[in-house]
Amino acid sequence: MAARDQQSAEERLIARYFRPLATHPGAFGLTDDAAILTPPPGCDLVLTTDGVIAGVHFFADDPPDTIGRKALRMNLSDLAAKGARPLGFLMSAALPAGIEEQWLPAFAAGLGADAERYQCPLLGGDTDRTPGPTSISIAALGAVPQGKMVRRAAAKAGDYVVVTGTIGDAALGVLLRREIGLGDRLRLDASMREHLRQRYLLPQPRNALAEAVLQHASAAIDVSDGLAGDLAKLCRASGVAAEIDVARVPLSDAARAALAADPTLIEKVLTGGDDYEIVLTLPPERLASLRAAAARAAVAVSEIGRIVSGDAARFVHDGKELKFDRPSFSHF
Amino acid sequence: MAARDQQSAEERLIARYFRPLATHPGAFGLTDDAAILTPPPGCDLVLTTDGVIAGVHFFADDPPDTIGRKALRMNLSDLAAKGARPLGFLMSAALPAGIEEQWLPAFAAGLGADAERYQCPLLGGDTDRTPGPTSISIAALGAVPQGKMVRRAAAKAGDYVVVTGTIGDAALGVLLRREIGLGDRLRLDASMREHLRQRYLLPQPRNALAEAVLQHASAAIDVSDGLAGDLAKLCRASGVAAEIDVARVPLSDAARAALAADPTLIEKVLTGGDDYEIVLTLPPERLASLRAAAARAAVAVSEIGRIVSGDAARFVHDGKELKFDRPSFSHF
Known part of the structure; x- marks a missing residue:
C-alpha cells in the first residue's frame, strides 16, 4: 500500500x-x-x-x-x-x-x-x-x-465583592429559547431578544482582566453555575460570608426589561448560570486600581457587596433576604 | 442558608x-x-x-x-x-x-x-x-x-522494530464477547478466554519501560489502533518503510490457539487495536541495552522487523505480503 x-x-x-x-x-x-x-x-x-x-x-x-x-x-x-x-x-x-x-x-x-x-x-x-x-x-x-494563582479560598471580612459584565443574560436567553411566547409576554424588543440569545450562545470570558485579577483580587471564581451558588462556593472555601445588594448586581437593558415585566425572574438571573463572568473579592484600598485596570481593559466591573464574617452568601433585595430554591445550577 | x-x-x-x-x-x-x-x-x-x-x-x-x-x-x-x-x-x-x-x-x-x-x-x-x-x-x-520526547518521526533505515507484550489479545477478546459460540469454535479453554477478556477490559500500559524508551528508541508509537496501522503512522511520520516478519509478532498462548483454529484471524490480530503496547524503533547497537532494561522492568520485548527506505509498513507472512482491508481502527 x-x-x-x-x-x-x-x-x-x-x-x-x-x-x-x-x-x-x-x-x-x-x-x-x-x-x-x-x-x-x-x-x-x-x-x-x-x-x-x-x-x-x-x-x-x-x-x-x-x-x-x-x-x-x-x-x-x-x-x-x-x-x-x-x-x-x-x-x-x-x-x-x-x-x-x-x-x-x-x-x-x-x-x-x-x-x-x-x-x-x-x-x-x-x-x-x-x-x-x-x-x-x-x-x-x-x-x-509561581504561587500566585488566585484562589477561591482567601476572601477576608471587609473585602469588597466585585463582578464583571452583566449577570443573568444567558439564563434568560435559554428561557426565551425554551418557552415560546415568553419574549412577547416580557415585552422584549428584537434587539433585547438577540442580546440575550447571543449571551447564551457565546460567552465573553474576561481574559482581558486576568492580569488585574492577579494583581488585585484576594479571591475569585468564574460565574458559571449562577452568581448565588458560585459566590456561596467562594464563601465556603474562604470561611466567610457575603452580603450582596441585589440592586447593585449589574444587569443588561434586556435583563432589566425582563425583570420589570416579571420580577420573579430575579431568581433565574441570580442562579441560572452560564454567565462566564468573574466574581472577585478585594481589599477596599484596591478598588480604585481595579477600576482603572478594568477601564483600560474595557471590561465593566461593579461593586455589589461586602465580605463579612459568617458562613453564607446573603442576597438582600429591598431590605429583605432572598431565599433560593436552588442556589446553584447542578447536573445532579 | x-x-x-x-x-x-x-x-x-x-x-x-x-x-x-x-x-x-x-x-x-x-x-x-x-x-x-x-x-x-x-x-x-x-x-x-x-x-x-x-x-x-x-x-x-x-x-x-x-x-x-x-x-x-x-x-x-x-x-x-x-x-x-x-x-x-x-x-x-x-x-x-x-x-x-x-x-x-x-x-x-x-x-x-x-x-x-x-x-x-x-x-x-x-x-x-x-x-x-x-x-x-x-x-x-x-x-x-527538555527536547527529549520520543517522536514518531525519527525512525531510520537500518533500525530494528521492537514491540512490547503481546499483540491482538484485546481485539480477540472483543470478538469473543460479540460472537456467541466463537470461543467454542476456536476451541479455546476457559483460561484462554479469560486472558483475552482481561486484555480488552484492562490494558497493561508499559510505563515501566518509559525510561528505557527514552534512552534507546529512535521513534515510538503507542499501539492503540492496531499494530499495522500504528506502525504505518510511524513510517509516514519518519518517511521510511518497515518490513515486519509476522511470524515474530509476539502472541499470547490464547491468540496462538485462536489463530491455529482460524488462520484468517491474523488480520484481526494485526489491525484490531486496543493493544496498548509500544512499538519502537532503535539502532541495532541499542538492542541489547533495551533488552536488558526490559528484563529489569519485567516487560517482554520482541524484535519483529527492520526499518528500510520506502513509504509503507509491509507485513510478510510465509514469504507473502499480507494485504489488509482496513489497516487501522478508525472511528470515521
Missing part, C-alpha cells in the same frame, strides 16, 4: 479540520501521540477542564460555529478568574454519524478563530464516533507566576 | 467519589476552578487526551471498576510510548441519570487504585449529566527532559 492509502478516515478528518488549529510547534501538526509544551520559566501551570453536550449545554441546532467557541470560552473563563494567561488546550470530540460535512467545517472554523483570538492554540485531541449526542470536552492550560 | 445546605448535589457527588483521588496538593481537593502544577525543572510537559464511550470503547455492562482504569491507562500508554513519566490527569465524566449509586463507587475506586499505582493523581475534573451513553474523557500530563 502507498502511504496515502494507509491513512484512515479519522486521520484525514483530523488533518482537514483540526490540524489548521494546531499552530503551536509542540502540537506537531497533530501527527504524534502527544504534544509537548515547555513551561514558561517561573510559572505554575493552571489546569482546568469543561465541556458541552448537545441537549444539555447547547441546543443541537445552535449554529455550529458557536459550539466549539463556547466550550473553549468556558475554560478560558476559568483561567481568567484565576489570573492565568492561556497557553493552549486539548480537545476530546465525540461526534454522531453523519455530522462531518454539514457541521464540522463551521465548528472547526469557529474554534480556530477563538484559538487565535485568545492566543490559546490546539495542542492535541481525540476524535471518536458516538451513538449519543455531540459532546466536546476541553482541557485548557494556563500560566501564572 | 447554612453553608452545608448551599452545597449542590454535584458538589456532594464530587466530594464523595472524586476528592479522594485528588491527592496532589495543586488539586486543592477539587474545591477551586482550576488546579496548579509546578512543572519539574528542565522538563517539557507531555500532553495527551483519550477517552471511552459506552457502546464504543467498552460494553455498558463491563465491570465499572475497569472503565475509569481503562480510560486512564489509554493515556498512560501514550505517555509511556513517548518516554514520559506521568504527572497527573484531568477527567471529564458525562454520566446518564441514575448511574450514581450502583456504578460510581466502583468506578471511582478502580480509577483511584490506578491513579495511585501509576503515581498519576487526579488534578481536576468536570462532571455532567448526559442523555447519551456514559463517557469518560481524560487529559494526562507527563514530563520528559
Whole structure:
C-alpha cells in the first residue's frame, strides 16, 4: 500500500479540520501521540477542564460555529478568574454519524478563530464516533507566576465583592429559547431578544482582566453555575460570608426589561448560570486600581457587596433576604 | 442558608467519589476552578487526551471498576510510548441519570487504585449529566527532559522494530464477547478466554519501560489502533518503510490457539487495536541495552522487523505480503 492509502478516515478528518488549529510547534501538526509544551520559566501551570453536550449545554441546532467557541470560552473563563494567561488546550470530540460535512467545517472554523483570538492554540485531541449526542470536552492550560494563582479560598471580612459584565443574560436567553411566547409576554424588543440569545450562545470570558485579577483580587471564581451558588462556593472555601445588594448586581437593558415585566425572574438571573463572568473579592484600598485596570481593559466591573464574617452568601433585595430554591445550577 | 445546605448535589457527588483521588496538593481537593502544577525543572510537559464511550470503547455492562482504569491507562500508554513519566490527569465524566449509586463507587475506586499505582493523581475534573451513553474523557500530563520526547518521526533505515507484550489479545477478546459460540469454535479453554477478556477490559500500559524508551528508541508509537496501522503512522511520520516478519509478532498462548483454529484471524490480530503496547524503533547497537532494561522492568520485548527506505509498513507472512482491508481502527 502507498502511504496515502494507509491513512484512515479519522486521520484525514483530523488533518482537514483540526490540524489548521494546531499552530503551536509542540502540537506537531497533530501527527504524534502527544504534544509537548515547555513551561514558561517561573510559572505554575493552571489546569482546568469543561465541556458541552448537545441537549444539555447547547441546543443541537445552535449554529455550529458557536459550539466549539463556547466550550473553549468556558475554560478560558476559568483561567481568567484565576489570573492565568492561556497557553493552549486539548480537545476530546465525540461526534454522531453523519455530522462531518454539514457541521464540522463551521465548528472547526469557529474554534480556530477563538484559538487565535485568545492566543490559546490546539495542542492535541481525540476524535471518536458516538451513538449519543455531540459532546466536546476541553482541557485548557494556563500560566501564572509561581504561587500566585488566585484562589477561591482567601476572601477576608471587609473585602469588597466585585463582578464583571452583566449577570443573568444567558439564563434568560435559554428561557426565551425554551418557552415560546415568553419574549412577547416580557415585552422584549428584537434587539433585547438577540442580546440575550447571543449571551447564551457565546460567552465573553474576561481574559482581558486576568492580569488585574492577579494583581488585585484576594479571591475569585468564574460565574458559571449562577452568581448565588458560585459566590456561596467562594464563601465556603474562604470561611466567610457575603452580603450582596441585589440592586447593585449589574444587569443588561434586556435583563432589566425582563425583570420589570416579571420580577420573579430575579431568581433565574441570580442562579441560572452560564454567565462566564468573574466574581472577585478585594481589599477596599484596591478598588480604585481595579477600576482603572478594568477601564483600560474595557471590561465593566461593579461593586455589589461586602465580605463579612459568617458562613453564607446573603442576597438582600429591598431590605429583605432572598431565599433560593436552588442556589446553584447542578447536573445532579 | 447554612453553608452545608448551599452545597449542590454535584458538589456532594464530587466530594464523595472524586476528592479522594485528588491527592496532589495543586488539586486543592477539587474545591477551586482550576488546579496548579509546578512543572519539574528542565522538563517539557507531555500532553495527551483519550477517552471511552459506552457502546464504543467498552460494553455498558463491563465491570465499572475497569472503565475509569481503562480510560486512564489509554493515556498512560501514550505517555509511556513517548518516554514520559506521568504527572497527573484531568477527567471529564458525562454520566446518564441514575448511574450514581450502583456504578460510581466502583468506578471511582478502580480509577483511584490506578491513579495511585501509576503515581498519576487526579488534578481536576468536570462532571455532567448526559442523555447519551456514559463517557469518560481524560487529559494526562507527563514530563520528559527538555527536547527529549520520543517522536514518531525519527525512525531510520537500518533500525530494528521492537514491540512490547503481546499483540491482538484485546481485539480477540472483543470478538469473543460479540460472537456467541466463537470461543467454542476456536476451541479455546476457559483460561484462554479469560486472558483475552482481561486484555480488552484492562490494558497493561508499559510505563515501566518509559525510561528505557527514552534512552534507546529512535521513534515510538503507542499501539492503540492496531499494530499495522500504528506502525504505518510511524513510517509516514519518519518517511521510511518497515518490513515486519509476522511470524515474530509476539502472541499470547490464547491468540496462538485462536489463530491455529482460524488462520484468517491474523488480520484481526494485526489491525484490531486496543493493544496498548509500544512499538519502537532503535539502532541495532541499542538492542541489547533495551533488552536488558526490559528484563529489569519485567516487560517482554520482541524484535519483529527492520526499518528500510520506502513509504509503507509491509507485513510478510510465509514469504507473502499480507494485504489488509482496513489497516487501522478508525472511528470515521
